[in-house]
Structures are given as structure tokens and as C-alpha cells.
Amino acid sequence: MSIEIRNIAKRFGNFVALDDVSLSIPTGELVALLGPSGCGKTTLLRIIAGMETADEGQVMFEGSEATHLHARERQVGFVFQHYALFRHMNVFENVAFGLRVKPRKERPSESEIRKRVMDLLSLVQLDWLADRYPTQLSGGQRQRIALARALAVEPKVLLLDEPFGALDTKVRKELRRWLRRLHDEMHISSVFVTHDQEEALEVADRVVVMNKGRIEQVGSPDEVYSNPASPFVYQFLGNVNVFHSRVHGAWAEVARDDVPAGQEAVAFIRPHDIDIDTVATPESLEAKVSYVQTIGPLVRVEVIHQGELVEVELTRERQQVLGLTAGQQVWLKPRQVKVFANGEGAVAPAQAQEKQPFLF
Amino acid sequence: MSAKKNNVLPGFGLALGYTLVYLSVLVLIPLGGLVLKSTALTFAQFWDIATTERALAAYRVTFGASALAAVINAFFGLIVAWVLVRYDFPGKRLIDSFVDLPFALPTAVAGITLATLYSTNGWIGKYLEPLGLKVAYTPLGIVVALTFIGLPFVVRTLQPVIEDIEPEVEEAAATLGASRWQTFRRIIFPAIFPALLTGFALSFSRAVGEYGSVIFIAGNMPLISEITPLLIISKLEQYDYVGATALAVVMLGISFVLLLAINGLQWWAANRHNNRNTGGEQ
Amino acid sequence: MSVRRANTEPAWVRYTLLTLAFAFLALFLGVPLAAVFAEALRGGWEAYVNGLLDPEARSAVTLTLAVAAIAVPLNVAFGIAASWAIAKFEFRGKSLLITLIDLPFAVSPVIAGLIFVLMFGAQGYFGPWLAEHDVKIVFAVPGIILATLFVTFPFVAREMIPLMQAQGKDEEEAAVSLGASGFQMFWRVTLPNIKWGLLYGVILANARAMGEFGAVSVVSGHIRGETNTLPLHVEILYNEYNAIGAFASASVLALLALVTLVAKTLVEWRMRAETAMLTAELPPEKTN
Numbered sequence: 001m002s003i004e005i006r007n008i009a010k011r012f013g014n015f016v017a018l019d020d021v022s023l024s025i026p027t028g029e030l031v032a033l034l035g036p037s038g039c040g041k042t043t044l045l046r047i048i049a050g051m052e053t054a055d056e057g058q059v060m061f062e063g064s065e066a067t068h069l070h071a072r073e074r075q076v077g078f079v080f081q082h083y084a085l086f087r088h089m090n091v092f093e094n095v096a097f098g099l100r101v102k103p104r105k106e107r108p109s110e111s112e113i114r115k116r117v118m119d120l121l122s123l124v125q126l127d128w129l130a131d132r133y134p135t136q137l138s139g140g141q142r143q144r145i146a147l148a149r150a151l152a153v154e155p156k157v158l159l160l161d162e163p164f165g166a167l168d169t170k171v172r173k174e175l176r177r178w179l180r181r182l183h184d185e186m187h188i189s190s191v192f193v194t195h196d197q198e199e200a201l202e203v204a205d206r207v208v209v210m211n212k213g214r215i216e217q218v219g220s221p222d223e224v225y226s227n228p229a230s231p232f233v234y235q236f237l238g239n240v241n242v243f244h245s246r247v248h249g250a251w252a253e254v255a256r257d258d259v260p261a262g263q264e265a266v267a268f269i270r271p272h273d274i275d276i277d278t279v280a281t282p283e284s285l286e287a288k289v290s291y292v293q294t295i296g297p298l299v300r301v302e303v304i305h306q307g308e309l310v311e312v313e314l315t316r317e318r319q320q321v322l323g324l325t326a327g328q329q330v331w332l333k334p335r336q337v338k339v340f341a342n343g344e345g346a347v348a349p350a351q352a353q354e355k356q357p358f359l360f
Numbered sequence: 361m362s363a364k365k366n367n368v369l370p371g372f373g374l375a376l377g378y379t380l381v382y383l384s385v386l387v388l389i390p391l392g393g394l395v396l397k398s399t400a401l402t403f404a405q406f407w408d409i410a411t412t413e414r415a416l417a418a419y420r421v422t423f424g425a426s427a428l429a430a431v432i433n434a435f436f437g438l439i440v441a442w443v444l445v446r447y448d449f450p451g452k453r454l455i456d457s458f459v460d461l462p463f464a465l466p467t468a469v470a471g472i473t474l475a476t477l478y479s480t481n482g483w484i485g486k487y488l489e490p491l492g493l494k495v496a497y498t499p500l501g502i503v504v505a506l507t508f509i510g511l512p513f514v515v516r517t518l519q520p521v522i523e524d525i526e527p528e529v530e531e532a533a534a535t536l537g538a539s540r541w542q543t544f545r546r547i548i549f550p551a552i553f554p555a556l557l558t559g560f561a562l563s564f565s566r567a568v569g570e571y572g573s574v575i576f577i578a579g580n581m582p583l584i585s586e587i588t589p590l591l592i593i594s595k596l597e598q599y600d601y602v603g604a605t606a607l608a609v610v611m612l613g614i615s616f617v618l619l620l621a622i623n624g625l626q627w628w629a630a631n632r633h634n635n636r637n638t639g640g641e642q
Numbered sequence: 643m644s645v646r647r648a649n650t651e652p653a654w655v656r657y658t659l660l661t662l663a664f665a666f667l668a669l670f671l672g673v674p675l676a677a678v679f680a681e682a683l684r685g686g687w688e689a690y691v692n693g694l695l696d697p698e699a700r701s702a703v704t705l706t707l708a709v710a711a712i713a714v715p716l717n718v719a720f721g722i723a724a725s726w727a728i729a730k731f732e733f734r735g736k737s738l739l740i741t742l743i744d745l746p747f748a749v750s751p752v753i754a755g756l757i758f759v760l761m762f763g764a765q766g767y768f769g770p771w772l773a774e775h776d777v778k779i780v781f782a783v784p785g786i787i788l789a790t791l792f793v794t795f796p797f798v799a800r801e802m803i804p805l806m807q808a809q810g811k812d813e814e815e816a817a818v819s820l821g822a823s824g825f826q827m828f829w830r831v832t833l834p835n836i837k838w839g840l841l842y843g844v845i846l847a848n849a850r851a852m853g854e855f856g857a858v859s860v861v862s863g864h865i866r867g868e869t870n871t872l873p874l875h876v877e878i879l880y881n882e883y884n885a886i887g888a889f890a891s892a893s894v895l896a897l898l899a900l901v902t903l904v905a906k907t908l909v910e911w912r913m914r915a916e917t918a919m920l921t922a923e924l925p926p927e928k929t930n
Contacts, residue, residue: 050819051368051818051819052368070368071368071815072818072819072820072821072822078815078816078819080812080815082812084813084815084816085813085816086816086817086830086831086834087813088834088835089834097817097820098820101817101822101823101830102821135920149816149820150820153821367730367731367811369730369815369818369827370818370827371726371828372727372730372731374723375722375723376723376727376731378720379723379724379739382720382723383724386791387745387792388742389761390757390761390792391745391749393760393766393767394757394760397760436662436663436666439659439666440663440666440667442659443660443663444663446650447660449660453907455667457903457904457910458671459667460903461671461899463846464853464899464903464906465675465853466852466853466854466872466895466898467853467873468853468855468874468876468892468895469678469873469876469892469896469899470674472892473678473889473892474674476677476681477673477677484669508671511670511671540651540655565748568750569749569750569751569752570750570751570856571750571751571859572856589752590752592752592753593859596756596759599765601765604756608750608756608757611750611753612749612753615749615750616748619745623741
């Protein structure tokens with residue numbers, strides 16, 4: 001089922017949780033709502049689920065108005081951050097709940113319920129836990145039961161609120177891949193909320209980056225990572241070096257005080273987008289190595305350029321060639337830079353798409 | 361209602377509506393009626409009724425005995441709570457539940473029993489008689505009854521607070537060279553003081569309004585051992601509704617002040633707790 | 643040489659405190675409780691049983707049970723409604739409402755009775771109207787029920803409010819999103835979660851409803867065989883110097899108190915076990 005969100009606004013007292021948010025989610029996609037806490041992502045999810053009512057705007061399901069549809073009529077499966085399993089029911093009864101509360105006419109027979117629940121439990125690979133109570137399960141198991149319970153009513157949309165937030169790293173990675181496979185098998189639209197960029201980039205078809213109640217960017221994981229639409233997205237997704245620069249038309253000058261002031265701007269360069277060399281090349285910046293550290297397959301080099309710390313990531317092979325040590329004189333050259341006017345969005349999106357001509 | 365809009369759960373209007381109607385019909389309107397009735401008096405008339413010699417004596421007896429009983433309960437309640445939390449002894453859980461007896465035992469039963477026990481030939485009274493101590497039918501009897509009634513309050517407010525004291529804090533004090541008494545006085549007592557005060561106030565507040573357990577043992581001599589609630593009843597029995605109302609309004613005002621004080625104390629205790637726990641979750 | 647832990651007192655202090663605590667509890671709780679039964683049985687079993695079988699005593703028991711049977715369910719309904727609104731929804735004036743619910747605890751029982759006399763008595767606000775329509779509230783059973791409702795008013799609500807607040811509303815929201823109707827959600831999810839807290843409130847409210855003296859005494863009119871509850875019956879017999887009869891009835895109430903304490907303790911243990919289970923550490927992750 002496709003979901004369309006039109007101009008949704010939501011305030012809690014003076015706090016603006018969502019500010020004119022529009023988004024469309026085509027059928028069958030797995031979408032991540034990504035952002036820091038308080039950015040409105042959970043509120044948006046709860047509005048889609050009907051748990052929360054928007055102050056303004058519309059929610060459309062499959063092209064038809066659903067804004068005022070009650071949560072129980074929306075046919076959405078909702079998975080809560082802290083699972084919200086019914087603590088006095090065993091696993092079987094938890095999953096069966098949605099079937100048992102159906103009106104008598106639609107309610108499946110007891111044997112059908114049994115079969116459906118056991119099928120779902122084997123889908124989440126926990127059929128051996130049917131008689132246990134929620135308190136006897138580990139966090140990962142609870143999460144999978146919560147998912148099975150949400151799927152029991154055959155929802156058209158699956159909504160997950162920080163589904164892996166309370167789990168430890170190893171279980172989290174496993175469940176992530178498992179959710180992806182499950183989504184592909186079920187042929188439904190799924191939306192999940194997360195504050196973990198790695199999670200969003202790894203699992204989702206599309207990532208919606210949110211900040212302060214607004215959508216900053218919507219795109220494939222690769223798009224939002226390699227082509228961030230705003231300084232916020234740049235900084236939220238991955239490490240970045242920030243240079244305060246000036247812009248003259250399409251030309252940016254980074255950190256050169258003797259040039260007359262143009263428009264205030266900021267340049268962003270990812271640590272792995274910087275070339276480092278031991279000899280000066282044209283248009284390169286002089287710097288001094290302050291620290292070299294090998295982290296797994298990468299080598300992180302911290303250099304000082306005009307009093308500012310710049311982070312550079314190299315492959316092990318490159319470091320073997322260069323043999324950098326602390327105190328050494330080096331020259332930097334960015335491969336890819338993105339410049340944004342200070343305090344605003346991109347200077348000019350059209351130009352920002354390409355590599356900025358840079359003058360050092 | 362605005363709450364309705366933000367919440368998918370049903371029943372808010374019905375639940376709140378029912379709550380407000382029920383609360384109004386049963387509590388607010390009748391109490392309002394009492395206050396309204398007293399406004400039929402001019403302030404001078406009200407003052408005269410509220411400060412007759414007999415009324416003043418009744419306040420003295422009521423508040424004096426209540427305060428004394430609350431002090432006794434604060435002292436022994438602290439010991440009982442400490443013993444129940446910190447020491448192990450056989451039958452501990454049984455005794456712990458037994459502390460609530462005064463909550464569960466109807467006050468009339470407590471009243472006739474205490475009166476019998478402390479009368480000159482009662483189980484306890486007969487040993488006090490030779491010492492020249494008369495308890496039943498004297499103000500002292502009122503203190504005994506009010507002590508019984510207020511006993512659980514201090515114990516029950518202190519227990520969770522004593523349980524919450526982290527043993528590490530005491531161990532730290534000990535490693536820094538404090539004696540056990542110094543640790544108690546400087547570390548433990550300040551931590552439990554708000555709760556002790558709350559327990560005292562609860563016990564006092566309950567005692568001020570108490571009627572059933574007191575009237576049997578008090579002797580009910582005007583000016584000597586007559587409590588305010590009893591004075592209200594005797595006015596009522598003489599169909600002096602205005603007089604009863606005036607005294608009731610005085611009592612109600614005092615109860616209200618006590619309720620506010622208790623809420624304030626609890627807020628203070630909770631806030632101190634929060635400040636100590638800054639950096640914790642929530 | 644005995645090794646003493648850093649956070650215990652010297653032995654002599656411990657024994658002194660234990661002795662003081664035991665002596666205090668024995669003097670103020672143990673001896674009175676024993677005395678109730680001793681006094682009741684002072685005249686032997688026969689006198690005791692006769693005291694209990696007295697028709698007036700039996701009608702007092704009936705009235706007491708009837709009053710509790712009406713007052714407790716009404717306050718349960720109120721307690722559930724109030725805690726539902728307070729714990730699951732946000733609205734202005736919530737803390738004032740919580741304070742007002744506690745108000746009857748702060749009011750003297752005598753005043754609790756007096757206010758209903760002022761409302762419904764012969765000289766009360768509604769007195770003339772009631773007399774005209776031949777309805778008796780004060781000095782009749784309805785007055786006793788009203789006074790009992792007032793004094794037991796907060797019990798259920800104040801147990802349930804913190805409990806429901808602690809449980810949050812996730813489970814109810816999950817039930818709704820799975821298609822449950824309001825009634826199904828309440829019956830299948832909310833009620834099972836609050837049943838022990840509810841029972842606890844009921845036990846306390848019931849004990850107070852059956853044992854209330856002051857408030858009921860003001861509104862009852864003490865009509866024998868009609869408006870005498872058991873505690874009032876105890877008073878009348880005692881004032882008539884029928885100590886054995888008074889204590890026989892008192893022993894029934896004392897027994898009720900003991901049953902209350904046992905039931906309350908069992909529910910407390912049960913609730914503690916459940917809290918412990920809920921807050922227990924998660925079992926280690928297992929991947930099958």
C-alpha cells in the first residue's frame with residue numbers, strides 16, 4: 001500500500017514536532033526515517049499509524065484519504081520501541097491477539113488461528129517459544145515476537161519505531177538483515193524510525209533524513225551519503241571536515257583571509273575524499289601531521305592546517321607508500337568538496353551536484 | 361478536549377467526566393455546602409463560636425494530644441522501621457504486616473479495647489494505678505489512642521526511604537573514619553529526615569480528626585478531655601447546626617493546611633532525591 | 643573476635659533497638675488485639691455465641707455487609723475511571739485533581755458525616771424537599787452509604803493511579819493498532835495488568851467501609867435493628883455496660899481486620915514478585 005503524507009504539521013504545546021512535512025512512500029518500499037532525537041521522526045510514524053493526530057495536513061493510503069481513520073481501521077502493523085508485549089499473555093496469545101479481537105464474522109476459527117500463529121512464529125524462527133511469557137525472553141526475541149504479532153493481522157503497512165534501539169550491537173546487525181529479508185518476502189510497505197545512520201543506510205531502500213521537524217533530504221542510501229542536500233545531512237551521515245570559506249560565484253576560497261570577503265560559506269570534505277602527499281602539488285594545502293592511527297583496514301591521519309584539525313582517511317596501502325609520521329610536513333588536496341552558504345542550505349543545488357571548482 | 365486529540369486510546373471524556381461528577385457530588389459539593397453554611401454567620405459571630413472557652417480547651421486537647429502522639433510515633437516509628445529494614449529476625453515478615461493493624465482494625469474496636477486495658481482494673485491499668493498514673497478517662501488516654509491510630513504512618517513512610525539508602529554510602533563514611541553514630545547522624549539521618557517529617561505530619565493529621573478510638577477512653581470531660589470532633593457532635597446532638605458548622609470549618613481549614621504541608625514535604629523529599637540522582641536516567 | 647560489617651551497629655545497640663521495637667509493638671498492637679478476644683470470651687463460649695446470635699447483632703452484620711457491598715463497587719468504578727483519565731491522558735489541572743481525590747483522607751470522619759447532615763438533614767439544603775417527597779437520607783441507610791462512600795473514596799483510585807502511570811500506555815496502543823475495540827482493550831489488556839493493584843485497593847476500601855465509625859455515627863441516628871452497623875452496635879452495647887456482647891461483636895471486626903491484613907500481605911507479595919519479574923535482567927541473547 002502506498003502512503004502519501006501531505007503538509008503535515010504537529011505541535012506539542014510550544015514545541016513544533018513537525019513543520020509542513022510532505023512525503024510519499026510507494027508500495028513495497030522499505031523506508032527509514034532518520035534523524036537525531038526530537039527531530040519528529042517518531043511523531044511522523046505515529047501519525048501514519050493513527051496513534052497521533054496531526055494538527056494540519058493529510059495522510060493518504062493508496063490514494064484515498066486516511067487522515068481521520070482510527071488506528072484500528074488503518075490496517076497498519078506497529079512495532080513499538082519497547083515491544084509493548086502483553087505481559088500477562090504468553091507468546092502464542094500475544095501473536096493471536098489481533099485475530100481474537102476481530103469481529104465474530106471475520107474472526108478465524110480456533111484451528112486457523114493456531115495455524116496462522118504457528119506459521120508466523122516459525123517465520124520469526126521462534127515457534128519453540130510459544131508457551132513462554134514475555135519476561136522470559138531476551139530483547140531480540142521480544143522484538144521478533146512483537147513483529148510477528150504486528151504481522152498476524154496481515155497489515156498493508158508495517159511501521160517500526162526504533163526497532164533495534166534497545167538491543168546490543170551483534171543482535172542488532174543480525175535482526176537488521178533479517179528484517180530486510182522479511183520485508184522482501186512480505187511485499188508490503190515498511191517504514192522504520194532510527195537514529196542510527198549505519199542502520200538506515202544498510203537496510204532501507206530510501207532514507208528520509210529529518211531535523212527539527214522538517215525533512216532535510218529524501219533519497220537512496222547512496223544519494224544521501226554521497227550527495228547530501230544540506231550541511232545537516234553532511235554532518236549527520238558520517239565524518240566530515242568543515243572548512244569555513246568564502247564564495248565568489250561558483251568559486252569557493254577556503255581559509256584565505258587576504259581575499260576580500262564574498263558570501264560567508266562552509267565547505268564540507270569527507271576524510272576519505274582528501275588526497276595526502278609528501279610533496280607539494282598544484283593547488284594543494286600545506287599541513288603538518290599530528291597523529292597517525294591504524295584502525296582496522298583504514299589509517300586515520302590527523303593533520304593541522306592553519307591551526308585547524310583536519311581528519312584524513314587513507315588505505316593501509318597508501319600509508320605504506322607514504323609512511324607518514326607525526327610532525328611531518330604534508331600537502332592536502334580534496335577530491336570532492338561541497339560548499340554551502342553559511343547557515344543556509346546548499347549554495348546552488350545545480351552547482352553542488354558537480355565538483356566545486358576550488359581555489360586554495 | 362485537547363487531550364482527546366493527542367491520544368488514540370478511548371474513553372477519556374467518559375472517564376474524566378465520570379470522575380469529575382462523582383468527585384463533585386460526593387466530596388466537593390457537600391464540603392462546599394459546609395463552608396457555605398458557615399457564611400450565614402458574620403465574622404464576629406463565627407469568631408465567638410470558634411473561640412469559646414470550651415472550644416479553645418478542645419483545640420488544646422486535640423492538638424496537644426495529637427502532637428504528643430505524633431512525637432511518640434516518630435521516635436518509635438523510626439526504631440521500628442529501622443529494625444524491620446535492617447535486621448533479620450524470625451517472624452520479621454509477619455511483624456511487618458502486623459504494623460498495619462491500626463489501619464485495618466475498626467476504630468470503635470480499638471477504642472473499647474484500649475479503654476478496657478487502661479482502666480483501673482484492666483491488664484495494663486492495674487499496673488499503672490499503684491504508680492499514680494491514670495490513663496483511661498484522662499487526656500493521657502487520648503494520647504494512647506492517638507498513638508495507636510497513627511502508628512503505621514511513620515513506619516510506612518520511612519521503610520522505603522531506609523531501603524533506598526545505598527550501603528556504599530555508609531561504607532564510605534566508615535572508611536573515612538566515621539563512627540557508627542557519626543554515620544547515622546551525618547549521613548543517614550539527613551537522608552531520612554524529610555520522610556520522618558512527612559510521617560509525623562501524616563500521623564498528626566490523622567490524629568487531629570480522629571473520633572472513634574478516642575471517645576471511649578477519653579472520659580469526655582468538657583474543658584479537660586473533650587476533643588474537637590466530639591464537641592462538634594455534641595453541638596449537633598443539641599441541634600446547634602450553626603455551632604457545629606463553625607467548628608467544622610475551623611477543623612477543615614486546619615486539615616487543609618496540613619494536607620498542603622504534607623504535599624509540600626513530599627515534594628521536598630522527592631526533589632532532594634532528584635537532585636541527588638542528577639545524571640541518572642529520566 | 644567477631645568481625646563487624648561497616649554498616650551495622652554494635653551488638654548491644656542492635657539488641658536495644660530490637661527490644662524497644664518489640665516492646666512498643668507488643669504494647670500498642672499485640673496486647674490490644676489479644677485483649678479483644680480475651681474480653682469477648684471472658685464469659686465463656688456460650689455467652690460469646692449468644693452475643694453474636696443476638697438479632698440486633700445479626701441485623702448490624704447484615705447492614706454492614708450491605709453497605710460495603712454497595713460502597714466498594716461504586717468506588718472501584720470511580721477509581722478505574724479516575725486512574726484511566728489521569729494515567730493515560732494529559733490534561734490541565736491533573737495534579738489538582740489528584741490532590742482533590744486525596745481530600746477525604748484529610749477530613750475528620752465527624753465532618754464527613756456532618757456535611758451530609760447539612761445537605762440532606764431536616765434543616766439541610768435539600769431537607770424540606772426530601773421531607774415533601776418522603777425520602778429519608780440522613781438517619782437512614784442512604785446516609786450511611788453516602789458517609790461510607792466519602793471516607794473510602796480515595797482508596798482504589800490512589801492505588802491505581804501510580805500503578806497505571808508506571809505501566810504507560812504502550813500495551814493499550816498496541817492492542818488498538820491490532821484492531822481491538824475499547825472494551826476488548828480494557829478487558830483483555832488493561833484489566834489483567836492492574837488486577838492486583840485493584841484487589842489491593844478493594845481490600846483496603848472494604849476494611850474501612852466495614853469498620854467506619856465516626857462518619858456513620860453522625861448520620862445513622864442509631865436506630866436499633868435498622869441503622870446500626872456493626873461498629874455502632876459495639877458502641878451501644880459497650881455504653882450499656884454489656885462488655886461481653888460489645889467485645890463479641892468487636893471480635894468479629896477484629897477478625898475482619900486480621901483477614902484484611904493477611905489478604906493485603908498476600909497481594910503485596912504477589913505484586914512484588916511481579917515487579918521483580920518485570921524488572922529482572924534480560925536473559926542473555928540466544929540465537930537458535
